[in-house]
Amino acid sequence: xxYQAIIFDAYGTLFDVYSVNALAEKLFPGKGxxxxxxxxxxxxxxxxxxxxxxxxxxxxxxxxxSLVFCCKKLGLALDLNxxxxxxxxxxxxxxxxxxxxxxxxLKDQGLKLAILSNANPEMLEVIVKAAGMDAFFSQLxxxxxxxxxxxxxxxxxxxxxxxxxxxxxxxxxxxxxxxVCGASWFGYQTFWxxxxxxxxxxxxVTPNGNGDSLAALLAFVSKxxxxx
Amino acid sequence: xxYQAIIFDAYGTLFDVYSVNALAEKLFPGKGxxxxxxxxxxxxxxxxxxxxxxxxxxxxxxxxxSLVFCCKKLGLALDLNxxxxxxxxxxxxxxxxxxxxxxxxLKDQGLKLAILSNANPEMLEVIVKAAGMDAFFSQLxxxxxxxxxxxxxxxxxxxxxxxxxxxxxxxxxxxxxxxVCGASWFGYQTFWxxxxxxxxxxxxVTPNGNGDSLAALLAFVSKxxxxx
Numbered sequence: 001x002x003y004q005a006i007i008f009d010a011y012g013t014l015f016d017v018y019s020v021n022a023l024a025e026k027l028f029p030g031k032g033x034x035x036x037x038x039x040x041x042x043x044x045x046x047x048x049x050x051x052x053x054x055x056x057x058x059x060x061x062x063x064x065x066s067l068v069f070c071c072k073k074l075g076l077a078l079d080l081n082x083x084x085x086x087x088x089x090x091x092x093x094x095x096x097x098x099x100x101x102x103x104x105x106l107k108d109q110g111l112k113l114a115i116l117s118n119a120n121p122e123m124l125e126v127i128v129k130a131a132g133m134d135a136f137f138s139q140l141x142x143x144x145x146x147x148x149x150x151x152x153x154x155x156x157x158x159x160x161x162x163x164x165x166x167x168x169x170x171x172x173x174x175x176x177x178x179x180v181c182g183a184s185w186f187g188y189q190t191f192w193x194x195x196x197x198x199x200x201x202x203x204x205v206t207p208n209g210n211g212d213s214l215a216a217l218l219a220f221v222s223k224x225x226x227x228x
Numbered sequence: 229x230x231y232q233a234i235i236f237d238a239y240g241t242l243f244d245v246y247s248v249n250a251l252a253e254k255l256f257p258g259k260g261x262x263x264x265x266x267x268x269x270x271x272x273x274x275x276x277x278x279x280x281x282x283x284x285x286x287x288x289x290x291x292x293x294s295l296v297f298c299c300k301k302l303g304l305a306l307d308l309n310x311x312x313x314x315x316x317x318x319x320x321x322x323x324x325x326x327x328x329x330x331x332x333x334l335k336d337q338g339l340k341l342a343i344l345s346n347a348n349p350e351m352l353e354v355i356v357k358a359a360g361m362d363a364f365f366s367q368l369x370x371x372x373x374x375x376x377x378x379x380x381x382x383x384x385x386x387x388x389x390x391x392x393x394x395x396x397x398x399x400x401x402x403x404x405x406x407x408v409c410g411a412s413w414f415g416y417q418t419f420w421x422x423x424x425x426x427x428x429x430x431x432x433v434t435p436n437g438n439g440d441s442l443a444a445l446l447a448f449v450s451k452x453x454x455x456x
Contacts, residue, residue: 045406048276048280049379049406049409049410049431050431051280052279052280052378052380053381053409065431066430069427069429072427073426073427150280151277153281153282178273181281182280199300202274202293202294202297203277203278203283
């Protein structure tokens with residue numbers, strides 16, 4: 001068996017962040033999509049700056065800080081109601097429609113599954129439970145336990161420690177190409193869920209597999225693990 | 229004397245990256261500004277990912293990688309001539325008009341000056357010499373010598389080591405607010421050259437001073453170091 005376990009990123013990979021765009025557009029007509037995109041970029045930027053500088057702060061707070069900054073930058077008046085509404089949306093993102101069936105079939109093949117996310121444990125537990133996915137995962141691993149965000153090796157190491165497996169026997173799945181690169185650098189096999197048909201980052205990494213949904217992941221794993 | 233030395237960031241702080249926009253616009257009419265902005269963001273992103281993952285690569289190469297990615301993303305056909313032209317532009321950025329006078333007056337006040345940049349030494353030497361600024365600086369410090377980019381503490385530490393001073397006796401000057409935050413976290417006093425009137429990053433840091441040019445820096449330092 002090529003892969004003995006699979007580790008999933010959460011946001012964008014299992015959970016659809018599109019609903020944030022929709023709410024942002026409703027709150028700030030004509031500027032919502034820009035706000036949502038800028039917010040996501042700034043959120044990731046802050047995780048990296050804080051990790052490089054050893055200034056960890058939980059993901060929920062980083063998410064809030066980045067929302068406040070982006071509204072200031074775009075000249076949008078963010079009152080407490082709007083802030084609360086946008087943050088709440090982040091806490092209840094829908095999962096992609098194919099998830100449950102794919103996760104079930106992967107488990108049927110004897111694979112161990114986990115999530116490894118930048119989100120703090122409280123955020124992860126709520127969202128995974130709301131999507132009815134809690135039974136599928138051995139554990140929800142959070143960057144919070146090492147106080148460093150991806151792509152710090154200490155964060156990726158949570159996955160090898162959990163399963164007691166070498167990274168090369170674990171498939172790491174993410175919709176974020178930079179996350180795929182970080183995981184590959186760490187030593188994982190990787191699958192890129194490239195839902196938006198983005199070009200590959202120029203970081204010298206080629207994922208082991210890629211496709212436009214978790215259905216493509218299932219096909220990839222089934223083929224790789226087929227003894228025939 | 230409050231400040232005994234001043235350390236400057238290079239790109240955007242001492243050197244004007246605007247000329248890259250102009251050339252990009254000439255090569256890709258209607259998309260040049262977007263390319264230049266995206267290129268700069270991707271360049272910084274790659275420095276951070278490579279630093280967090282311990283996958284250092286010199287700044288010149290990171291700059292080239294990010295250019296290639298951005299052209300792919302924006303659907304722009306980047307032939308070798310265009311690539312060479314854009315990269316060459318980066319190597320000969322003009323300095324801001326007030327620089328020479330301000331640097332001279334700071335030196336006259338007995339302050340030691342240095343540059344601390346993500347750029348590799350070859351890039352720095354060429355650009356500083358072309359601007360006629362080489363006589364002002366004790367040294368051109370590069371992230372290359374520790375193979376980690378800002379905001380890694382190891383990079384900022386090059387400045388305290390050079391001058392043999394505590395960080396609190398050194399003023400760190402940058403036009404990049406994230407760089408100001410990283411330097412403040414490290415322990416430097418900081419001045420933000422906020423040329424674009426950007427909002428302050430939501431990172432819990434307030435620079436000791438800020439202004440829209442190096443002339444504002446001179447006024448700030450002169451006042452802080454005035455014994456009267």
